[in-house]
Amino acid sequence: EIVMTQSPSTVSMSPGERATLSCRASQSIGSDLAWYQQKPGQAPRLLIYDASTRATGIPAKFTGSGSGTEFTLTISSLQSEDFAVYYCQQYNNWPPITFGQGTRLEIK
Amino acid sequence: EVQLVESGGGLVQPGGSLKLSCAASGYTFSDFAIHWVRQAPGKGLEWVGRIRTKTYNYVTVYAASVKGRFTISRDDSKNTAYLQMNSLNTEDTAVYYCTRRLDGGDGYWGQGTLVTVSS
Numbered sequence: 001e002i003v004m005t006q007s008p009s010t011v012s013m014s015p016g017e018r019a020t021l022s023c024r025a026s027q028s029i030g031s032d033l034a035w036y037q038q039k040p041g042q043a044p045r046l047l048i049y050d051a052s053t054r055a056t057g058i059p060a061k062f063t064g065s066g067s068g069t070e071f072t073l074t075i076s077s078l079q080s081e082d083f084a085v086y087y088c089q090q091y092n093n094w095p096p097i098t099f100g101q102g103t104r105l106e107i108k
Numbered sequence: 109e110v111q112l113v114e115s116g117g118g119l120v121q122p123g124g125s126l127k128l129s130c131a132a133s134g135y136t137f138s139d140f141a142i143h144w145v146r147q148a149p150g151k152g153l154e155w156v157g158r159i160r161t162k163t164y165n166y167v168t169v170y171a172a173s174v175k176g177r178f179t180i181s182r183d184d185s186k187n188t189a190y191l192q193m194n195s196l197n198t199e200d201t202a203v204y205y206c207t208r209r210l211d212g213g214d215g216y217w218g219q220g221t222l223v224t225v226s227s
Contacts, residue, residue, distance in 0.1 A: 038153075045215070049212055087153055089210065094155075095155075099152055100152070
């Protein structure tokens with residue numbers, strides 16, 4: 001099973017700042033990685049797939065990068081609606097499909 | 109517009125059973141697999157399993173934590189997928205989501221249905 005590890009678990013930032021979230025795979029997954037945003041009481045929302053491709057309707061402020069075992073989600077110019085929990089997910093080698101434990105992005 | 113709507117959640121005693129439904133609309137249901145993903149209260153996302161299409165003989169795969177207890181099925185004539193859950197325990201308490209794909213740019217999820225296992 002591929003283990004996905006996200007860091008940090010929680011990050012506090014101010015509106016207008018840029019956030020950088022990390023995700024590491026326990027073995028190489030190529031570019032088979034997705035990022036999701038989840039707000040309380042809502043289903044996850046797909047942001048990025050194939051490591052760097054924005055999903056339909058996702059603004060350019062969300063940027064995914066990386067390949068192999070190291071991945072990054074960058075969110076520029078944070079706004080109030082960006083404060084949420086973010087998950088990475090691999091679909092390279094499954095079953096099982098595996099998710100990271102999540103990074104909570106909170107307002108400082 | 110693609111929509112997935114889960115139903116069937118509720119309170120069940122440990123050792124009991126429950127069957128969830130995932131009703132799809134806005135696309136050709138029979139052309140796509142269905143995954144189930146769950147989220148325990150205050151916790152992260154956990155993949156439960158997937159059923160493929162008729163073309164692939166409705167093959168199913170499951171997470172180790174539910175294998176042998178949960179069964180995914182589908183009725184293409186009703187545009188609905190199901191998650192039969194048996195021998196439930198408190199660790200199965202979660203919001204259960206269905207989703208069309210977990211690879212690529214699909215991104216369609218239902219709103220989830222809450223299953224609470226408690227005496």
